[in-house]
Amino acid sequence: MNNYILNNGVLIPEIGFGTWQTPDGDTAIEAVKTALQAGYRHIDTALIYRNEQSVGKAIRESGIARKDIFVTSKLWNKARGYDTALKAFEISLKNLGMDYLDLYLIHWPANAKQFDDWEKINANSWKALEKLYAEGLVKAIGVSNFLTEHLKALEKTATILPMVNQIEFHPGYMQTETVAYCKNNNILVEAWSPLGTGKMLENETLKKIAGSYKVSVAQLCIRWILQKGHLPLPKSVTPERIKQNLEVFNFTILEKDIKTIDNLPYIGGSGLHPNEIDF
Ligand code: A2P
Numbered sequence: 032m033n034n035y036i037l038n039n040g041v042l043i044p045e046i047g048f049g050t051w052q053t054p055d056g057d058t059a060i061e062a063v064k065t066a067l068q069a070g071y072r073h074i075d076t077a078l079i080y081r082n083e084q085s086v087g088k089a090i091r092e093s094g095i096a097r098k099d100i101f102v103t104s105k106l107w108n109k110a111r112g113y114d115t116a117l118k119a120f121e122i123s124l125k126n127l128g129m130d131y132l133d134l135y136l137i138h139w140p141a142n143a144k145q146f147d148d149w150e151k152i153n154a155n156s157w158k159a160l161e162k163l164y165a166e167g168l169v170k171a172i173g174v175s176n177f178l179t180e181h182l183k184a185l186e187k188t189a190t191i192l193p194m195v196n197q198i199e200f201h202p203g204y205m206q207t208e209t210v211a212y213c214k215n216n217n218i219l220v221e222a223w224s225p226l227g228t229g230k231m232l233e234n235e236t237l238k239k240i241a242g243s244y245k246v247s248v249a250q251l252c253i254r255w256i257l258q259k260g261h262l263p264l265p266k267s268v269t270p271e272r273i274k275q276n277l278e279v280f281n282f283t284i285l286e287k288d289i290k291t292i293d294n295l296p297y298i299g300g301s302g303l304h305p306n307e308i309d310f
Pocket residue numbers: 049223224225226227228229232247249250264265266267268269272273275276
């Protein structure tokens with residue numbers, strides 16, 4: 032598998048294995064092991080997914096060297112702020128049984144609807160991530176679910192710019208403004224729920240296009256994201272699907288089909304939105 036290169040020079044495998052909604056315990060352990068056997072070398076988790084321990088166990092038991100696997104986790108909302116973020120990072124490391132992470136993200140921005148001092152809260156969390164980065168405890172740092180306004184605010188006090196913004200992105204939900212901002216600022220866009228948490232799979236237009244390439248709608252969505260220069264994070268707990276979602280390198284979507292997918296009507300996201308959310 033190829034890598035993207037982050038704005039600090041770190042390589043990141045171009046497809047990651049998503050683990051949101053993957054139940055902790057045997058299911059997560061088996062899913063991650065299957066993914067590693069299938070060839071994934073990039074696993075995306077978060078403290079709030081409550082499966083970090085299983086992810087860590089699966090990685091250790093896979094027999095693949097830690098240095099050959101790219102591992103991401105995320106700072107949960109309850110731990111925003113400087114000291115709390117540092118503590119939360121330690122907990123994630125301990126859960127995963129690791130002594131460093133490849134990427135650590137602020138999971139959701141503190142937003143203006145929730146907090147008057149949302150800018151300061153995000154700035155403090157970011158300062159903690161910068162410290163972890165400077166100490167070498169994490170190879171890259173970034174954010175998740177940040178809209179342009181959150182990124183612009185963060186940049187006012189940041190000494191290091193985010194390397195990644197992980198957002199919901201799939202056909203029918205392209206977050207054009209945020210993506211354009213990230214592209215212009217050299218921030219890699221990672222796509223969570225690349226299949227729209229499964230809801231894109233029955234889309235008739237996608238089915239028709241996928242059929243013409245003899246691939247599944249899931250493969251079409253993943254390939255479309257790669258051709259747009261973003262990093263898809265498909266989730267599955269089903270061995271055949273886990274494997275299938277990596278088999279996206281033996282076809283290329285023609286420009287006319289890319290356009291048709293780009294122009295699908297707005298379908299909307301999962302309902303989780305940075306300025307609505309109040310966990
Ligand atoms: P499961 O985990 O039961 O295999 P997303 O990555 O957009 O969040 O989508 C995840 C959902 O899509 C899950 O319900 C997952 O089911 C399903 N899924 C993942 N890959 C495929 C695939 N190749 N074909 C059909 N469904 C898939």
